[in-house]
Amino acid sequence: MKAYGFTEYGNSDTQDFLDLDTPSPMPGELLIEVKASGVNPVDWKIRSGHLREFQERDMPAVLGSEVSGVVRKVGQDVDGFTEGDEVFGTVAPNSGSFAEYTLTPATATSHKPAHVSFTDASTLGVAGATAYDGVTQLGLQKGQTLLINGISGGVGVAAAQIARDLGINVVGTASPDKQELIESLGAILVPYGDGVADRIRQIMPDGVDAIFDLAGGDGLRAVVELLTDRTKLITAADPGTAEELGGHQIERDRTSRVLDAVASLVADGKLDPHVEDIIALDDAPDALAAVEKGHAKGKVVIQVG
Structure with missing residues (x-):
């Protein structure tokens, strides 16, 4: 699969496009075909090594923390999800969403409401929650x-x-x-x-x-x-x-309960993620740079599928 990530901790010079095997879900996980991925400050902070003490990554590492997409495989011991479900959430440890496929923990994944776009849903796992x-x-x-x-x-x-x-x-x-x-x-x-x-x-x-x-x-x-x-x-x-x-x-909940709550706010018209820019995966460096430099107003989203 095509992905965008980094090969060592450091500045943006360590970022690159990657050609990786499509991952397989472990027990409790879902394989997601990525439709969109929100871009967050935590992404460049992970790459820089600022969060290395809490989130050590294997190299090369894929960037991206929140995602929307379609379930393509369901891991063992997962209930409530089937192949083809439209979902959103946060990525599993050592996974990233700036890619054609990613893994999410089932406990940190929710079903996307039909009238909430993949673009908006991709901003809810980290930023909205x-x-x-x-x-x-x-x-x-x-x-x-x-x-x-x-x-x-x-x-x-x-x-x-x-x-x-x-x-x-x-x-x-x-x-x-x-x-x-x-x-x-x-x-x-x-x-x-x-x-x-x-x-x-x-x-x-x-x-x-x-x-x-x-x-x-x-x-x-x-x-x-x-x-x-x-x-x-x-x-x-x-x-x-x-x-x-x-x-x-801040004390984070990190469960589908919160994901369902913010998705309901979007569906009811009470929360607009204010996606400022939708950028193709091929231009992922520009998307991350906009957030890292603080130029973005609202959300930047990488469109994959």
């Missing part, structure tokens, strides 16, 4: 305020809509060129950079009730003063800095 986990974990009440730090990527765009649907007020930091997108989500954009906390206080004099961080580092340090209760600080980007500031890493 992370957003859902984060917003629900914070447990905010209607009328409270959530600051999404780094709102313009796939997770932030989904989180803003999920929070809005719960009656939560949303403020987000991003670059000024993302204003039209952010306002379309019903959120308030505050440009990041020097003085960002002061700009937010002009809108929210009493600060915010929670922070969902998707930026980390100095970007998180710049806004944390707006939050009194540091237990309401979660991050999907920088656990070390969040813990240093009194917050914690």
